[in-house]
Amino acid sequence: xxxxKALANRSFCVxxxxxxxxxxxxxxxxxxxxxxxGAFDIAGKLKPPSAAHWLGTDHFGRDxxxxxxxxxxxxxxxxxxxxxxxxxxxxxxxxxxxxxGGFVDEVLMRLNDLVFAFPALLSAVMITTVFGPxxxxxxxxxxxxxxxxxxxVARAAAxxxxxxxxxxxxxxxxxxxxxxxxxxxxxNLASLLIVQATIQFSLGILAEAGLSYVGLxxxxxxxxxxxxxxxxxxxxxxxxxxxxFPGLAIVITVLGxxxxxxxxxxxxxxxxx
Amino acid sequence: xxxxxxxxxxxxxxxxxxxxxxxxxxxxxxxxxxARLMLGMNATEDAVHNLQEQMGLNQPLAIRYFSWxxxxxxxDLGRSYTYSVPVFxxxxxxxxxxxxxxxxxxxxxxxxxLPVGIFAASKRGKFSDTLAMGVTQVGVAIPxxxxxxxxxxxxxxxxxxxxxxxxxxxxxxxxxSLKSLILPSIALALPQAAILARVxxxxxxxxxxxxxxxxARAKGLSKRQVLYRHALRNALIPVLxxxxxxxxxxxxxxxxxxxxxxxxxxxxxxxxxxxxxDLIVVEGVVMLLIATLILVNLLxxxxxxxVDPRLRGRS
Numbered sequence: 318x319x320x321x322k323a324l325a326n327r328s329f330c331v332x333x334x335x336x337x338x339x340x341x342x343x344x345x346x347x348x349x350x351x352x353x354x355g356a357f358d359i360a361g362k363l364k365p366p367s368a369a370h371w372l373g374t375d376h377f378g379r380d381x382x383x384x385x386x387x388x389x390x391x392x393x394x395x396x397x398x399x400x401x402x403x404x405x406x407x408x409x410x411x412x413x414x415x416x417x418g419g420f421v422d423e424v425l426m427r428l429n430d431l432v433f434a435f436p437a438l439l440s441a442v443m444i445t446t447v448f449g450p451x452x453x454x455x456x457x458x459x460x461x462x463x464x465x466x467x468x469x470v471a472r473a474a475a476x477x478x479x480x481x482x483x484x485x486x487x488x489x490x491x492x493x494x495x496x497x498x499x500x501x502x503x504x505n506l507a508s509l510l511i512v513q514a515t516i517q518f519s520l521g522i523l524a525e526a527g528l529s530y531v532g533l534x535x536x537x538x539x540x541x542x543x544x545x546x547x548x549x550x551x552x553x554x555x556x557x558x559x560x561x562f563p564g565l566a567i568v569i570t571v572l573g574x575x576x577x578x579x580x581x582x583x584x585x586x587x588x589x590x
Numbered sequence: 591x592x593x594x595x596x597x598x599x600x601x602x603x604x605x606x607x608x609x610x611x612x613x614x615x616x617x618x619x620x621x622x623x624x625a626r627l628m629l630g631m632n633a634t635e636d637a638v639h640n641l642q643e644q645m646g647l648n649q650p651l652a653i654r655y656f657s658w659x660x661x662x663x664x665x666d667l668g669r670s671y672t673y674s675v676p677v678f679x680x681x682x683x684x685x686x687x688x689x690x691x692x693x694x695x696x697x698x699x700x701x702x703x704l705p706v707g708i709f710a711a712s713k714r715g716k717f718s719d720t721l722a723m724g725v726t727q728v729g730v731a732i733p734x735x736x737x738x739x740x741x742x743x744x745x746x747x748x749x750x751x752x753x754x755x756x757x758x759x760x761x762x763x764x765x766x767s768l769k770s771l772i773l774p775s776i777a778l779a780l781p782q783a784a785i786l787a788r789v790x791x792x793x794x795x796x797x798x799x800x801x802x803x804x805x806a807r808a809k810g811l812s813k814r815q816v817l818y819r820h821a822l823r824n825a826l827i828p829v830l831x832x833x834x835x836x837x838x839x840x841x842x843x844x845x846x847x848x849x850x851x852x853x854x855x856x857x858x859x860x861x862x863x864x865x866x867x868d869l870i871v872v873e874g875v876v877m878l879l880i881a882t883l884i885l886v887n888l889l890x891x892x893x894x895x896x897v898d899p900r901l902r903g904r905s
Contacts, residue, residue, distance in 0.1 A: 427601070427604070427605070427608075430601070430605050431605050431608045431609060431612070434605055434606075434609050434880050434883055434884055435609070435612075435880065436838045436839065436841070436842045436883070437842070438842035438845055438846070439842065439876055439879060439880065442845075442860055442864065442872065442876065443613070443616050443872070443876060445864060446616070446864050446867075446869065446872050447616055447619060519731070523733055526733050526735075526736075527733060527735060527842075527846050530733075530735050530846065530849075531845075531846055531849050531861060532861075546735065546736055546739065549739065550739060550850065553739060553742060553743050553747055553754075554743075554747045557743050560736070560739045560740070560743065561740075563736075564732075564733065564736035564739070564740070567731075567733055567736065568728070568731045568732055568733075568736075569731075571730075571731035572727065572728060572731040575727065575730060575731060576727070
């Protein structure tokens with residue numbers, strides 16, 4: 318990656334700064350938050366932002382800033398593990414399909430179509446019906462949805478690489494498809510996969526928020542942005558700030574990740590160099 | 591064309607069959623006995639036995655699957671345990687809310703996105719393009735249910751123009767019913783429109799870089815003529831693909847948005863069924879949503895062939 322070029326890309330810089338700040342806030346929440354998130358203060362409930370509570374308090378008098386800080390861990394954990402599941406299973410499947418072709422490829426792609434027919438929310442609905450709600454099940458549901466996305470991206474890009482001279486040459490000197498995939502295909506896909514991972518990460522944050530909002534995500538007392546919005550809904554007339562700030566946290570995080578993804582796409586894509 | 595159509599249709603049917611196996615297997619892997627799970631821990635042996643009988647749980651697995659599948663094909667989805675009515679009737683009643691909601695949102699998002707995308711592409715690099723892309727970038731990052739809350743606060747709580755939630759039912763009058771779908775449709779449509787506008791713009795820009803566009807310009811056509819006569823049609827394929835994918839997100843979004851606005855659609859139905867452990871209803875709704883999704887994607891695949899004649903010859 319060309320550092321000078323990266324620094325000249327506005328999307329990349331803004332995205333990197335925003336996502337780094339959010340990661341720092343999440344890390345900071347392990348050692349410090351303005352108030353403990355379990356601290357109820359019924360007398361000081363539903364207070365608008367003030368010097369003592371920068372983002373105000375909720376219907377139990379809990380500090381909203383502290384809850385957003387601690388909640389960021391939940392969003393980041395669910396999104397990153399589900400990206401890891403999607404990439405960890407999807408990429409090898411896509412590479413395998415591209416390397417083998419024929420029947421195996423066809424079967425893998427049809428399986429992909431099948432998983433694609435279950436949007437993350439429907440998988441989550443089914444998983445919750447069977448195993449009950451929780452962060453782990455949200456991770457599984459979003460992770461399963463990520464598998465075909467990574468498999469498609471890896472397969473499509475690998476297929477076009479398989480017709481390139483350097484890959485054909487590696488085959489001609491007797492390298493096995495598995496070795497060619499490891500030494501020549503995968504390294505050339507890395508940048509594409511990083512961009513896709515960034516996109517899926519931001520979609521994961523949105524999906525987790527949606528699942529927690531309808532009660533299928535992480536359960537109390539662990540704060541989560543989605544559930545904070547659910548709790549804000551009944552208070553919308555009394556305390557609109559309860560709905561405003563967790564939503565802004567989601568928007569800023571997703572926006573930062575999307576900008577980073579766009580920036581990485583331009584910076585890493587060899588066609589733009 | 592026929593060859594292409596047959597192959598796509600066959601794949602769709604196979605996917606649907608496989609999906610039915612997955613959904614059916616879901617009921618099978620429920621820990622413990624489904625009948626007991628639905629009735630709760632305090633149920634009498636008799637009640638559990640009766641429900642087992644009614645659900646056909648004492649028959650072999652394969653027979654159960656095929657009779658369930660046969661039921662799906664004839665519109666018999668079983669009886670809801672909690673509502674004591676056929677699941678099919680229950681679903682039809684709720685579809686009357688969810689389908690108009692999804693259709694209005696899809697129409698709204700397309701009507702907003704296409705002009706914005708075309709406009710931005712025709713002004714590439716200019717200030718209006720940058721502005722439009724900045725706005726859509728933010729739009730993509732907004733969760734629809736949060737946007738819904740903001741709309742409720744502004745238009746229902748503060749300005750009191752529309753109801754904050756609930757649905758009077760089509761029987762209570764077309765106007766009032768439509769009114770209660772306004773905010774939900776906007777909440778669903780705008781974030782989708784942002785994605786669609788971005789895709790339209792980049793698809794158009796890709797096409798505008800092609801040789802035949804330069805040729806069309808060289809033979810004296812105006813920029814406008816080239817844009818509408820040559821570029822737009824060729825940019826339609828990626829736009830259609832996204833529209834098909836968006837329908838899936840829209841269905842999922844409907845499920846969440848219905849919970850924001852307390853609309854008695856499929857989404858509310860499925861969540862109530864989960865809390866009441868009415869597995870037969872969950873199965874029915876999930877199957878219906880998946881079938882819709884597969885059908886829409888089949889239609890998108892087939893429409894490629896209408897837009898791009900080159901695809902018709904392929905099998």
